Each structure stands twice: as C-alpha cells, then as structure tokens.
Amino acid sequence: MTAPLLSIRGLKVRFTAYGQVNEVLHGVDLDVPARGNVALVGESGSGKSVTMKAIMGLLRTPPAEITGGQILFRGQDLLTMRERERLKLRGTAMSMVFQDPMSSLNPVFTIRDQLATILKYADRRLGRDRSRAQRLARVHEVLAQVRMREPEQVAAAFPIMLSGGMRQRVLIAMALLSEPELLIADEPGTALDVTTQAQILKLLKDLVAERGLALLMITHNLGVVRETADRVYVMNKGTIVESATTGAIFAHPREEYTRDLMAAVPRLTGGHRYGTQGGRA
Amino acid sequence: MEFLSFLLRRVGWSLLVLVGLSMVIFFIARIVPGDPARMALGPTATAEQVEALNDKLGLNKPITVQYAYFVGGLAQGDLGRSLLTERAVNDDIRDTFPATFELVFATIFMAFVFGVPMGVVAANWKDRWPDTAVRLFAIFAAVTPSFFLAILLQVLAGYVLGVLPTTGRLSPDVVYTAGPTGLLIFDSIAQGRWDVLGDAVRHLILPATALAAATTGQIARITRASMIDTSRQDYIEAARAFGVPGWLRLFKYNLRPSFVPPLTILGLEFASLIGGAFVVELVFAWPGMAAYGIRTILQKDLNAVMGVVMVSGVFFVTVNLVIDILVGIVDPRVRIRGKRT
Numbered sequence: 001m002t003a004p005l006l007s008i009r010g011l012k013v014r015f016t017a018y019g020q021v022n023e024v025l026h027g028v029d030l031d032v033p034a035r036g037n038v039a040l041v042g043e044s045g046s047g048k049s050v051t052m053k054a055i056m057g058l059l060r061t062p063p064a065e066i067t068g069g070q071i072l073f074r075g076q077d078l079l080t081m082r083e084r085e086r087l088k089l090r091g092t093a094m095s096m097v098f099q100d101p102m103s104s105l106n107p108v109f110t111i112r113d114q115l116a117t118i119l120k121y122a123d124r125r126l127g128r129d130r131s132r133a134q135r136l137a138r139v140h141e142v143l144a145q146v147r148m149r150e151p152e153q154v155a156a157a158f159p160i161m162l163s164g165g166m167r168q169r170v171l172i173a174m175a176l177l178s179e180p181e182l183l184i185a186d187e188p189g190t191a192l193d194v195t196t197q198a199q200i201l202k203l204l205k206d207l208v209a210e211r212g213l214a215l216l217m218i219t220h221n222l223g224v225v226r227e228t229a230d231r232v233y234v235m236n237k238g239t240i241v242e243s244a245t246t247g248a249i250f251a252h253p254r255e256e257y258t259r260d261l262m263a264a265v266p267r268l269t270g271g272h273r274y275g276t277q278g279g280r281a
Numbered sequence: 282m283e284f285l286s287f288l289l290r291r292v293g294w295s296l297l298v299l300v301g302l303s304m305v306i307f308f309i310a311r312i313v314p315g316d317p318a319r320m321a322l323g324p325t326a327t328a329e330q331v332e333a334l335n336d337k338l339g340l341n342k343p344i345t346v347q348y349a350y351f352v353g354g355l356a357q358g359d360l361g362r363s364l365l366t367e368r369a370v371n372d373d374i375r376d377t378f379p380a381t382f383e384l385v386f387a388t389i390f391m392a393f394v395f396g397v398p399m400g401v402v403a404a405n406w407k408d409r410w411p412d413t414a415v416r417l418f419a420i421f422a423a424v425t426p427s428f429f430l431a432i433l434l435q436v437l438a439g440y441v442l443g444v445l446p447t448t449g450r451l452s453p454d455v456v457y458t459a460g461p462t463g464l465l466i467f468d469s470i471a472q473g474r475w476d477v478l479g480d481a482v483r484h485l486i487l488p489a490t491a492l493a494a495a496t497t498g499q500i501a502r503i504t505r506a507s508m509i510d511t512s513r514q515d516y517i518e519a520a521r522a523f524g525v526p527g528w529l530r531l532f533k534y535n536l537r538p539s540f541v542p543p544l545t546i547l548g549l550e551f552a553s554l555i556g557g558a559f560v561v562e563l564v565f566a567w568p569g570m571a572a573y574g575i576r577t578i579l580q581k582d583l584n585a586v587m588g589v590v591m592v593s594g595v596f597f598v599t600v601n602l603v604i605d606i607l608v609g610i611v612d613p614r615v616r617i618r619g620k621r622t
Contacts, residue, residue: 056522058518058521058522087524090522090523090524091522091523091524092524095523096522098515098518098519098522100515103514103515104515104516104518104519105516105519106516106520106534106538107516107538107612107613107614108537108538108611108612108613108614109534109537117525117529118520118523118524121523121524121525121526121529122523122524125524158613158614158617160613160614160617161617171519174519174523
C-alpha cells in the first residue's frame with residue numbers, strides 16, 4: 001500500500017480564551033488516500049472544523065495553538081514546512097469548498113473577477129505564467145466543469161443574481177481552479193434545500209471520479225456519507241472514535257456514538273427512530 | 282437601462298422634495314413677524330411709502346397668489362430682486378455661491394481623503410494603538426464645534442506659526458478677475474494660472490479643515506465599524522484560504538463592500554455641513570453665501586432668503602443624488618434590487 005496523500009498523526013490543538021486553556025483535539029489520526037473519498041463525521045463542536053482549519057492552515061494563532069502531531073501532505077509535514085512553501089499548497093494542490101453559498105462570495109464583485117483574482121495569485125505563487133485572457137478562459141472552463149450551462153453568463157454575474165445551488169457550484173469551481181489533488185468540503189450544501197444538496201453531493205462525487213482527486217468531506221450527516229464516501233471517520237469530543245469503510249460502518253457500527261449519529265439521520269419514509277438506541281447525554 | 286430608470290426616478294423624487302421645500306420656506310418666511318418693506322425703507326419712511334413698496338412687491342396680495350408669482354419666476358430661473366442689495370438675487374447668488382461650493386467640496390474631499398484611510402487603519406489594527414488613536418481623534422473631532430476649531434486654527438496657523446492665510450479666498454496682491462464658473466480652483470487650472478491656484482488652495486486649507494474635522498471623524502468611525510463587520514464575513518476568510526494577498530483583501534474585498542455606509546452618512550451629514558459652512562465662512566471672512574444669507578434673513582429680505590434656501594436645497598438634493606448613484610456603482614446589490622422594485 002502506498003503512502004496516503006494526506007495523513008494526520010496525533011494532531012493536538014488547544015485554544016486559549018480569557019486565560020482558560022482548552023484542548024479541543026486530543027491526538028487525531030486520519031488518512032486520505034490519493035483518489036480516495038473520505039468523510040469526517042461528528043456533531044457540532046466535535047472538532048471537525050478545527051481539524052479542517054488545521055489542515056488548511058486557517059487556524060488563527062492565537063487563540064488556537066497546535067501543540068502536537070503531524071499533518072503530512074505528499075509525505076511533507078505541513079506544520080514544520082516554511083510558510084512560503086505552505087502557501088504554495090493552500091488553495092492550489094489542496095483546496096477547499098466553503099460551506100455557505102450565501103456568504104462565501106463577495107457581493108460586490110462579479111464571479112469572474114473573484115475567480116480570476118484567486119487564479120492570478122495562485123499562478124503567481126506557483127511561478128506559472130498565464131495571460132489575463134488565459135485566466136478568463138480557465139474560469140469559464142471550471143464553471144463548465146461544475147455543470148454550468150452558460151459559463152460566460154455566470155462568470156459575468158454578481159452573486160446576488162445566482163441561486164443558492166449555483167453559488168455552491170461556483171464555490172466548488174473556485175476550489176477546482178488550480179487543479180487540486182485534495183479537495184476538502186466543509187458541510188457542502190447544508191445551507192441548501194434537500195434536492196439541491198443532493199445535486200451538489202452528486203456533482204462532488206462525479207468530480208472525484210472524473211478528475212481523480214481526493215475528497216475529504218466534513219459533515220454532521222451520516223446520510224450524506226452513505227451516498228458519497230468510501231471511508232468514514234467518526235469524531236467525538238476531539239478524538240476519532242471509529243473509522244471503517246462506509247459499508248462496514250453502516251453494517252456494524254462498533255461505537256455507541258456512531259449508532260446515535262445514525263439514529264439522528266432524518267428519513268423520508270418509516271417512523272423516526274429517535275431514542276431507540278439509548279441516547280447519551 | 283435599469284440604471285437609467287433608477288436615475289430618472291431619483292431625479293423625480295428630488296424635484297418633489299424641492300417643491301416641498303419651496304412651499305415650506307415660502308410660508309414660514311411670511312409667517313415670521315416683521316414687515317419687509319418697513320425694514321427695507323427704515324424708520325423714517327412714511328406709511329404711504331411702505332404701503333407703496335408692499336404694493337410693488339405684491340405683499341398685499343393673498344399668500345397663495347404670491348406663491349404662484351414666486352413659482353412662476355422660479356420656473357424662468359428668476360429669483361426676483363433683493364431689497365437689501367437692490368440687485369437681482371440671481372446676481373448676488375452667482376457672486377457668493379461659488380465660494381461656498383468650493384469650500385464645501387474641499388471639505389468633502391478632505392473628509393474622504395483622511396477619513397477613509399483612518400477607518401481602514403483602525404479596522405486593520407482593531408484594538409491596537411492605531412485604532413485607539415483614530416477613535417480618540419474621531420471623538421474629539423465630533424465634539425469640537427466648527428467655529429471653535431476655526432478660531433483655534435486661525436490663531437495657531439495664522440498668527441502663531443504664520444504659515445497660512447486666515448481670511449478671504451485670495452491674497453490682496455494676487456491680480457485676478459473671476460473666471461466663468463467663479464470657482465477659483467477650476468478657473469485657475471483652466472486658464473493655467475498656477476500662481477492663483479496655489480494661493481487659492483492655501484486659503485482653502487484652514488476653513489476646509491475646520492469644517493471637515495467632524496465629518497472626517499464620522500467617516501473614519503463609520504468606515505471602521507463597517508469594515509470590521511465585513512471582515513467577519515465568510516468571503517473574506519475564503520479569499521484568505523485561497524491565497525489572495527492581505528492588502529488586496531483589505532482594500533478591495535473588504536473596503537469596497539464597506540463603502541456604502543460612509544457614503545450614505547456623508548449624504549446625511551451634508552445638511553449640517555452647509556450650516557457649518559455658514560459659521561466657518563464668517564470666521565474666515567470667506568465671501569460665500571453665509572454672510573449674505575444671514576443678513577437677508579435678519580432683514581426679512583424675502584426674495585433673497587428664498588433664493589439662498591432654494592440654492593442650498595438644490596445643492597443638497599444634487600449631492601444626495603450623486604451619492605445614490607455612487608452607492609449604486611459601489612454595490613451592485615442596490616442596482617439589481619432597484620430593478621425589481
């Protein structure tokens with residue numbers, strides 16, 4: 001077995017606020033293989049978002065502090081590498097899809113302007129040379145990749161002119177601009193209605209298959225996981241409590257917490273199953 | 282296209298506001314006690330003379346008829362004659378308004394050129410010393426009356442340091458006859474009179490500073506608050522995650538969406554700016570509308586009062602119209618929503 005694309009070992013993060021120190025990740029281990037489709041599941045406050053921000057290097061320090069562990073990307077430790085090198089990876093080789101389509105796009109600039117600006121600085125960091133026209137062509141290309149029927153029109157639009165689903169796809173296009181190897185998606189589509197969310201998840205799954213990228217999906221919804229992921233990590237209170245292939249985890253959840261999460265998945269048919277598993281406080 | 286209809290609608294509203302203003306001021310000016318003809322002719326005039334002048338001015342006619350006359354004149358761009366100066370009000374205003382216009386514009390310019398960067402600095406270094414400095418300045422600027430600041434500046438820069446002129450628009454030794462617009466800065470550039478330009482700018486600095494201080498503080502405060510608000514938005518974080526450089530995030534991604542509140546505040550502040558201009562003009566012997574306006578009000582020189590108020594009103598409405606257009610340019614959400622409603 002080859003080394004995974006992303007490998008987190010013993011990651012510890014703590015926050016300091018008003019003189020109180022609070023450890024929120026107590027040694028997280030997680031692997032995302034190349035072309036893998038991995039989900040990180042947990043309830044609000046379990047530490048999923050902190051894990052994601054630590055991977056992307058978006059934690060504000062202070063108040064956050066990474067006190068231990070490694071985050072290996074292509075075998076290199078992101079935590080010890082020079083800031084310059086790390087900036088070359090962020091938003092390019094490793095990229096993320098933002099959660100909220102309503103607030104993650106700047107309202108006063110066109111989609112084209114925002115995507116082209118990101119591409120311009122990504123190119124600059126990587127020492128790539130691209131003319132303005134080539135950048136715009138690339139913007140239209142990624143918009144087509146996220147199934148926009150009229151990429152030029154979408155590019156010329158302001159965010160307010162697009163629906164929530166379209167904006168979410170623009171956010172995915174944003175992540176695809178520089179051909180990432182690893183895509184991290186934070187609760188994709190949770191701000192959207194169920195049908196649109198399903199389309200977004202399908203799109204992400206298709207993109208992973210088409211473009212050969214690895215996906216780390218962060219979600220609180222195991223129903224989403226079942227549809228898309230190959231492997232699942234279940235997180236609770238800052239530690240990974242269970243990890244297995246998706247099939248195995250749904251067939252034989254070992255942890256009580258995992259069973260609770262499953263019970264919490266809303267269903268369209270049949271009676272609800274809240275409380276049947278003996279909940280935990 | 283939708284921008285044009287937005288514009289036309291705004292112009293329509295502005296005209297309506299001006300009509301309302303003309304009515305209110307017209308009737309108030311006539312309700313205020315005092316006999317304009319008696320004041321103009323002085324205590325030695327006979328009752329017949331006063332009556333004759335009242336007849337001549339039409340002041341014996343019903344007030345609605347008087348208003349009709351006034352609007353008729355206004356429609357032809359004629360504001361009537363001033364009793365005080367015995368000249369056409371149009372001429373009086375043409376002589377005085379450009380100075381006020383120049384002062385107010387220099388003030389707005391200063392308020393933005395200093396206020397916005399201060400707000401940016403304060404927001405970027407929130408709760409650190411640059412922020413504290415800006416906030417202190419804003420508070421002091423807001424609570425210092427402009428006439429006090431005017432006198433302070435006059436004493437400091439004019440007499441103690443002796444670096445800047447303290448009265449008038451031009452030095453007496455500068456030979457210059459006013460150009461077509463009456464705006465010294467504009468005319469002198471158009472005519473290539475750089476000496477006049479320099480002198481006019483030097484004369485503008487102190488009065489404009491006195492007038493701009495409070496507005497600068499306001500704009501700095503509003504810009505700061507607005508930018509701090511924007512900085513918490515996901516799109517700023519997204520730009521950071523995708524490696525957009527910090528200065529670009531600050532000046533483009535953050536400042537632009539934050540720019541609408543300071544613009545709007547300026548529109549609201551504009552009325553008090555005109556009022557403040559009158560006071561500052563008196564301190565600096567600035568030959569603007571202030572001295573004229575105040576004298577005409579005290580003398581109940583009705584035509585002149587109406588003229589000054591209407592010109593101020595048009596000025597106010599126009600500036601707010603321009604601000605509305607700028608807001609539409611800065612924030613596409615305003616334009617696009619405007620289309621739907």
